Amino acid sequence: MTQMIFINLPVADVHASARFYEAVGATKNDTFSDETCASMVISDTITAMLLSHERWRDFTSKQIPDAKTSAQMLLCLSMDSRAACDAAVDAAVKAGGVADPIPKQDHGFMYGRSYEDPDGHIWEAMWMDMAEMQKAMAAEG
Template identity: 65%
Template sequence: MPQMIFVNLPVTDLDRSTAFYEAVGATKNPRFSDDTASGMVITDAIHVMLLTHDKWRQFTDRQIPDAKISAQVMLCLSHDSRESVDQVVARAGTAGGRIDPNPVQDYGFMYGRSYADPDGHIWEVMWMDAAAAEAGPEAFAAEAAAT
């Protein structure tokens, strides 16, 4: 079985958060969902578990930070094109997310934007030119400077 990642996020309104993640392309898995959690599938290997605060507290006694004013993690997903990055960020905005809470990054070979979900969890979405990634950013910068 390939290694998978399950990102667990505390949410204040499970229905709102579930609808938001569906709007940006995730699919709700009913086998891992109930009135305290929504198991959201991004890919076969990437899953997001949206957990009510009461459910979250079953796993840790640490304080739940307010993601709108502090950051514990910043999550990043790759996409196949710059256009796809723009599309997913636009869908996040339409669904009630905050668009570009972090500066847009455009390095030519790599393009990234971000959105915050309704609870303030920041997701970056990025595209990177595969050839440039393999050669390294310095090679891209040298090529750009030569033209």
Template identity: 60%
Template sequence: MSRMIFINLPVTDLDRSVRFYEAIGARKEPKFSNEQAAMMVFSDTISVMLLRHEFYSGFTSKPIADAHASSAALLAISCDSPAAVDEMVEAATSAGGKADPGPKNDMPEMMYGRSFEDPDGHHWEPVWMDANFAEKGAHPAEAAEA
């Protein structure tokens, strides 16, 4: 079985967050959703767990950060093309998110990325990377020396 990642995000309005994540391409998994949490599936290996604040607080003794005011994580997600990056950001904006809180990453023929914030301020970075560039890596000379 492939390793999976489950990103747990505290949200203030679960229904609004479900609608937002559906708008950007995730599907709600009813088997792992209830009135306190919703599992949003992006792929076979990537899921986002949206947790109401009071439920999220049961998993940590730390206070929940205001993601509108501070940054704790940048959540990057791959896209199949530069156009798909733009489509995701546009969908996020139309669904109540904020477009491009971070700089655009536009390196033609290598990679293209933008960003958006969900309604709770969580910062996402959809990115497309050319397969040949990805295979070589960011530092091909260093890899050859290793």
């Protein structure tokens, strides 16, 4: 069986966050969404669960950090091309996100950009040419 990942994120406004994630390419799964959460399908194996702060507290009593001032994790999605990385960031900015909270990375065989969602969660969009990466690693070797 193929493993899936469900990324649970606390958000201040479920509906606004769902609109943002739809703008960057996710599809809302209404079966697992309600007023307190939105199930946003990113791919066949990746779903982001956007949870209101109240709903989040059903899962843990730990404090919700302010993702605009602190970072506990960076989420990275692979892309098909450099242009797809740029398009993902452009779509995020158009939807109210912040571009490149992490400096753009360009290593020739690997290219990455990033954006913050409205709550400050950082997503990276990364493209890698595996053949060129292997050549670069062998040359360092």
